[in-house]
Amino acid sequence: MPLSPETSLDAEQLICTLTPALVDGTLSDALETVRLHWSTAQLIALLAHRNGDVRKVAALALGFVGGAPAIAPLAVALHDPDMLVTQVAEHALWCIWFRQGKCCSVSLLRAGSSALSTGHYPMAIDKFSEAIAVDPDFAEAYNQRAIAYYLAERYLEAIVDCQAALERIPQHFGAMAGMGHCYAHLQRYAEARRCYRLALAIHPRLEGIDTSLQQVEQILQRD
Secondary structure (H helix, E strand, C coil): CCCCHHHHHHHHHHHHHHHHHHHHCCHHHHHHHHHHHCCHHHHHHHCCCCCHHHHHHHHHHHHHHCCHHHHHHHHHHCCCCCHHHHHHHHHHHHHHHHCCCCHHHHHHHHHHHHHHHCCCHHHHHHHHHHHHHHCCCCHHHHHHHHHHHHHCCCHHHHHHHHHHHHHHCCCCHHHHHHHHHHHHHCCCHHHHHHHHHHHHHHCCCCCCHHHHHHHHHHHHHHC
16 A cells, blocks of 8 residues: 555655764664654554665664554564665564563663673573563563573573563564574474474574574484
């Protein structure tokens, strides 16, 4: 369905607002303008624009100002023929997922992520568990705790958390791929293959998963 003249004008304005900001590093000011002048619904509509630059900039803006209603449309954008749109949509989804919890739980998630990045897995698990206790619906807290469990080689616990994240956000390709990695480490290759295929169904360009899928398929064919 063709976009209305108003939507076309919105697209031109959005490009004019954000493109210079990306070049000169004044993105925070530009995004404040986006918050004032574009609704989430308008930005979501622009994800279907015929111009790839418009789709890319709309996805970028949603990464900063979008919420739960933007998740499904951005998941559709993961199938965009333009690889740059796909990359921006992926980044936007991660941005939304990381801020979807209550304020206190988001702070705990950040603390857990810091511990995770320095290899302090027990501390990370504790912080993610605290975030979940504060906000049991915070999907990313489960996903990040799953990553910590995975790195600590506690694969069964990681699988439980991946499932919890997916119950809350079915489009969470990271949790689906992570569950596949856990099953692969447990040598449950048929289940790993199923997870990898589902992850690619959500995000066809998800980095590294094609290779992981080929590896488990080779093992299954050999066995």
